Amino acid sequence: MDALELLEYRGYDSAGIALRDEESGKTEVRKCAGRVSDLRAICMSEKVVSQCGIGHTRWATHGGVNDCNAHPHQVGKVTLVHNGIIENYRELIADYDLADTLKSETDSEVVAALLNRFYEGNPGEAIKKTVSKLKGTFALVILFEDQKDVIYSTRNVSPIVATICKEGAMLASDLTALCRFTNRYFVVPEYHILKLSADKLTLTDFDGNEVLPKYLTVDWELNSAGKNGYPFYMEKEIMEQPEAIENTIKNRIVGGMPDFTADGVPDTLFTECEHICIVACGTAMHAGLVAQALVKSILHMHIEVQMASEFMYSDPVIDEKTLVIAVSQSGETIDTLEAVKYAKNRGAKCLAIINVKGSSIARESDYVLYTNAGPEIAVASTKAYTTQLAVFYLIVARMAHSRGVFDDAQTQSFVRELQRTPEVMKKVLERRRDIHVVAKKVLGAKDLFMIGRGLDYSILLEGSLKLKEVSYIHSEAYASGELKHGPIALITQDTPVVATVTQEKLMSKELSNIKEVKSRGADVVVFIKESIVGDLAKEYEIFTLPDMQDEFMVLPASVALQLLAYYVSSDKGFDVDKPRNLAKVVTVE
Numbered sequence: 001m002d003a004l005e006l007l008e009y010r011g012y013d014s015a016g017i018a019l020r021d022e023e024s025g026k027t028e029v030r031k032c033a034g035r036v037s038d039l040r041a042i043c044m045s046e047k048v049v050s051q052c053g054i055g056h057t058r059w060a061t062h063g064g065v066n067d068c069n070a071h072p073h074q075v076g077k078v079t080l081v082h083n084g085i086i087e088n089y090r091e092l093i094a095d096y097d098l099a100d101t102l103k104s105e106t107d108s109e110v111v112a113a114l115l116n117r118f119y120e121g122n123p124g125e126a127i128k129k130t131v132s133k134l135k136g137t138f139a140l141v142i143l144f145e146d147q148k149d150v151i152y153s154t155r156n157v158s159p160i161v162a163t164i165c166k167e168g169a170m171l172a173s174d175l176t177a178l179c180r181f182t183n184r185y186f187v188v189p190e191y192h193i194l195k196l197s198a199d200k201l202t203l204t205d206f207d208g209n210e211v212l213p214k215y216l217t218v219d220w221e222l223n224s225a226g227k228n229g230y231p232f233y234m235e236k237e238i239m240e241q242p243e244a245i246e247n248t249i250k251n252r253i254v255g256g257m258p259d260f261t262a263d264g265v266p267d268t269l270f271t272e273c274e275h276i277c278i279v280a281c282g283t284a285m286h287a288g289l290v291a292q293a294l295v296k297s298i299l300h301m302h303i304e305v306q307m308a309s310e311f312m313y314s315d316p317v318i319d320e321k322t323l324v325i326a327v328s329q330s331g332e333t334i335d336t337l338e339a340v341k342y343a344k345n346r347g348a349k350c351l352a353i354i355n356v357k358g359s360s361i362a363r364e365s366d367y368v369l370y371t372n373a374g375p376e377i378a379v380a381s382t383k384a385y386t387t388q389l390a391v392f393y394l395i396v397a398r399m400a401h402s403r404g405v406f407d408d409a410q411t412q413s414f415v416r417e418l419q420r421t422p423e424v425m426k427k428v429l430e431r432r433r434d435i436h437v438v439a440k441k442v443l444g445a446k447d448l449f450m451i452g453r454g455l456d457y458s459i460l461l462e463g464s465l466k467l468k469e470v471s472y473i474h475s476e477a478y479a480s481g482e483l484k485h486g487p488i489a490l491i492t493q494d495t496p497v498v499a500t501v502t503q504e505k506l507m508s509k510e511l512s513n514i515k516e517v518k519s520r521g522a523d524v525v526v527f528i529k530e531s532i533v534g535d536l537a538k539e540y541e542i543f544t545l546p547d548m549q550d551e552f553m554v555l556p557a558s559v560a561l562q563l564l565a566y567y568v569s570s571d572k573g574f575d576v577d578k579p580r581n582l583a584k585v586v587t588v589e
Helices: 002-006 036-045 089-095 107-118 123-131 233-239 241-252 282-299 308-314 334-345 360-364 383-402 408-419 421-430 432-440 455-471 480-485 504-518 554-571
Strands: 014-020 027-033 053-058 073-075 078-086 136-144 151-156 161-165 168-172 184-187 192-197 200-205 215-217 275-280 302-307 322-328 349-354 367-370 447-452 474-479 496-501 523-529 541-545
Touching (some): 014 036, 053 078, 053 136, 073 107, 078 107, 107 136, 161 200, 233 554, 241 383, 241 421, 275 282, 275 308, 275 334, 282 302, 282 455, 302 308, 308 334, 334 349, 334 360, 349 360, 349 383, 383 408, 383 554, 421 432, 421 554, 432 541, 432 554, 474 480, 480 504
Parallel strands (some): 275 302, 275 322, 322 349, 496 523, 523 541
Antiparallel strands (some): 014 053, 073 078, 151 192, 184 215
């Protein structure tokens, strides 16, 4: 139950557990729509003595949110949980006449029914035969009624990690569920069968050959996935950002220079490319937009940022001279994973920026830079985003030096500014109560707009997403120079507008745009670089940001906007960590 609660960020529409009852030998299923806390209450009232079980938290794809559609699904001798999507489930129902067997609306129950149809006492043969009929993505975890205290598992694309430790053998869809027990784990290879018993773990390929698991070691502390006294994970993870940034950059700076030697990333990756393409989704894509601005202004290279979900369908111009940078916190984002595969097939070299060792995108990419952010549990990403930014700053510095754009002194100066980031972020965090006061001014808003230019606009795209995700306020970020070309029509009396002003060369134009919305009745909050604030406090509600060089102001500004979203959501009484309809790890297209 505790582990399932740690996995709720992957889905929290419903929850269920299946246990083999030691007394009756039957597999008992308990499940319900709602949270793991609801499931826990059911299980406390209907106790089962067991040493073998499977559980699931669901994010609905097929069928509504109700008790029947919750996992596990049980058909005959088979009890099963499933992550992923089975694309041909309707054809399977028709081909194998399964309709009368099914009780739910899910594609997952179809797999259970098909597996039960094929099962004749040999779990491995039944699993292989079932998998051969499936089209789509799947991580399957299975109990067979007549296989005492044994769990079977197999997968395609959708992740499974596993381990054996003093508490027993266990697996999960995400490392966070295991890290309280051990720091050793392995990723289950695709199209292999994993067999777990209390004191043994066996991995075989589909030809029956035993395969030795390739164990990895996680750097996180075993208890680091807890809240540590904070009311929400999101607040804890915002507060952890100075340490996360430090952990991400410290071993990649040698003699004051950016250095990826320990990561195995050669300079030739940066010197031989003619074109950079960043593929990512959501928050990770916003990190890519900051990198795009830096690459253009410093390296003067052709670079584009593509939504991973659109990448394959937009006929991207990719060849062997393209460096594709894939960004994902989990390393399991299905759209980004498919984009990497597509790019590699076109001859591109792929560099991944990932937070989870051994994840699918990490294994698929040519090179990997891990962000070392530690476990991020809240659905709304915070420290993963800023550590992705930190890695991009290091990449830009290394590229600039290796391509002859920066000399040693310029590179070291750039890196020194990056090294200031943890201390600067701490200054913002120490004044979080001031941001809480600002947040109270927008609590009642139905619509909110954010405006800025250049890097400020890139910051606000992420700030607006954060506010949408956790507070459900309709928020849009606009490049403020575009206001007069349409969006200013949306500004009405008392409409809240959040502006960032951190780029000195754009300050006068940004202030003019702020006056335009103010003159139309908008309530304006300005997040502004301390050295350029002047007497603006007389006209606007302001929050001053500690000074950094312009191109680094993204980092303190991002922390401030994260806190704004957090306080609006918590003051509204919402579950900040689990916003409605969202899951943190998107493993289905």
